[in-house]
Amino acid sequence: xxxxxxxxxxxxxxxxxxxxxxxxxxxxxxxxxxxxxxxxxxxxxxxxxxxxxxxxx
Amino acid sequence: xxxxxxxxxxxxxxxxxxxxxxxxxxxxxxxxxxxxxxxxxxxxxxxxxxxxxxxxxxxxxxxxxxxxxxxxxxxxxxxxxxxxxxxxxxxxxxxxxxxxxxxxxxxxxxxxxxxxxxxxxxxxxxxxxxxxxxxxxxxxxxxxxxxxxxxxxxxxxxxxxxxxxxxxxxxxxxxxxxxxxxxxxxxxxxxxxxxxxxxxxxxxxxxxxxxxxxxxxxxxxxxxxxxxxxxxxxxxxxxxxxxxxxxxxxxxxxxxxxxxxxxxxxxxxxxxxxxx
Numbered sequence: 001x002x003x004x005x006x007x008x009x010x011x012x013x014x015x016x017x018x019x020x021x022x023x024x025x026x027x028x029x030x031x032x033x034x035x036x037x038x039x040x041x042x043x044x045x046x047x048x049x050x051x052x053x054x055x056x057x
Numbered sequence: 058x059x060x061x062x063x064x065x066x067x068x069x070x071x072x073x074x075x076x077x078x079x080x081x082x083x084x085x086x087x088x089x090x091x092x093x094x095x096x097x098x099x100x101x102x103x104x105x106x107x108x109x110x111x112x113x114x115x116x117x118x119x120x121x122x123x124x125x126x127x128x129x130x131x132x133x134x135x136x137x138x139x140x141x142x143x144x145x146x147x148x149x150x151x152x153x154x155x156x157x158x159x160x161x162x163x164x165x166x167x168x169x170x171x172x173x174x175x176x177x178x179x180x181x182x183x184x185x186x187x188x189x190x191x192x193x194x195x196x197x198x199x200x201x202x203x204x205x206x207x208x209x210x211x212x213x214x215x216x217x218x219x220x221x222x223x224x225x226x227x228x229x230x231x232x233x234x235x236x237x238x239x240x241x242x243x244x245x246x247x248x249x250x251x252x253x254x255x256x257x258x259x260x261x262x263x264x265x266x267x268x269x270x271x272x273x274x275x276x277x278x279x280x281x282x283x284x285x286x287x288x289x290x291x292x293x294x295x296x297x298x299x300x301x302x303x304x305x306x307x308x309x310x311x312x313x314x315x316x317x318x319x320x321x322x323x324x325x326x327x328x329x330x331x332x333x
Contacts, residue, residue: 005318008262009138016134023128 063303067147074098075150079210082106095129097136097144099151099252101207113184113252114207117200121188133252137259141266141295145246145253146285146302151206155245156285158238166241167287173247173298180251200251203227205234243285246300257297264318267301269294273312280305280313 076083078100092102095112102110115129136144145152159165183200194201201207208231237244246253260266269291280290283305288298290305290313305313 002318005262009264009318012134012138012259012262016131016138019127019131020135021131023126023131026127 063306067302067304068153070147071150071153071156074148075153078109078148078150079104079106081108095132096148097133097252097256098149099204099206099250100149101201101204101211103201103207103211105211107210111206113204114201117184117188118194120185121192121194121199123189123192133255134259137256137263139264141260141263141301142253142256142297142299143263143265143301145250145256146300149252150210152243152246152300154209155238155243158235159242159285161239163239166237166244168241168244168247170298175248176250176254176257179249180254184251197226203230205231205238205245208234242287243300247286247298253300254297257299260295260297260299260301266315266318267294267299268314268316270312270314273310274308275310275312277310280308283307 078096078098082105091108092110094109095115096109097112099113100107100109100111102114110129112129112133116126116133119126119129179200183198187196188194188199191199193199196202208227212227212231234245234249237248241247267290274291276291278289278291281287284290284299285302285304286298286300288296290299293299294313301315303315306315
């Protein structure tokens with residue numbers, strides 16, 4: 001039973017780390033931004049209220 | 058005394074996490090770098106104090122932009138694989154809020170177990186499917202549009218910055234959520250939370266987990282009485298409902314424990330490190 005748990009844990013962990021790496025290195029926008037610019041740039045020095053308008057109508 | 062210490066420790070950790078996740082309130086000059094990181098908690102990133110991103114907001118907004126949420130989903134799965142729903146019990150500020158709102162003396166509700174499956178609908182429906190199909194976040198059935206964590210943490214502030222009477226339906230939904238949280242212990246976590254739904258699925262395979270000694274357990278049901286989610290621990294130690302708050306370690310038979318999923322340790326098989 002513990003073997004199965006450990007195998008499943010390893011699979012989920014591998015998938016998670018792969019997704020994170022693909023998200024950071026393989027895509028232009030790891031996290032969504034309102035105007036399409038990469039997350040890091042949109043956060044540096046930009047008006048934080050841009051983000052605050054994002055989730056609300 | 059040992060269980061009381063755990064309870065106090067948990068409160069301290071919860072408060073520290075709530076302040077830490079929202080440290081922008083105290084130090085707004087550090088920059089927005091930390092907002093690139095999703096925390097394992099429902100903390101609206103639209104909140105002016107939020108120093109980190111909400112994973113559900115990130116996933117939903119990615120889907121609305123027809124982008125697969127590699128990074129946000131990967132982080133959520135990582136947190137889930139490590140400790141399952143531990144984050145719900147110890148880190149989530151909204152969980153802390155529910156712990157305190159439940160203390161308000163009112164009529165209390167019992168939640169039927171079948172109702173707890175609704176959180177999967179909210180996860181797959183309002184976080185993944187609906188924003189993807191609608192291709193926008195400006196739709197009422199997108200999770201962030203009615204998320205009570207967002208309404209309370211960010212919506213109230215937004216009304217000060219942009220004064221306006223809120224839409225009636227939003228107000229009714231928020232009031233409904235708050236009343237539900239007052240009447241049902243961790244009701245939001247059990248029935249609605251999409252993040253808890255993902256973490257709950259990881260309870261079965263997480264590296265850090267709960268254990269039950271079958272030899273010590275007498276099936277007295279005391280664990281259910283102390284459990285914030287009213288879960289009967291001895292029936293399923295790795296249930297997706299369990300938020301791993303460790304309140305059940307009050308067990309007078311010391312049948313409940315926790316630890317890492319290492320060879321030789323079993324849950325719900327009667328085996329523990331002592332028994333093996």
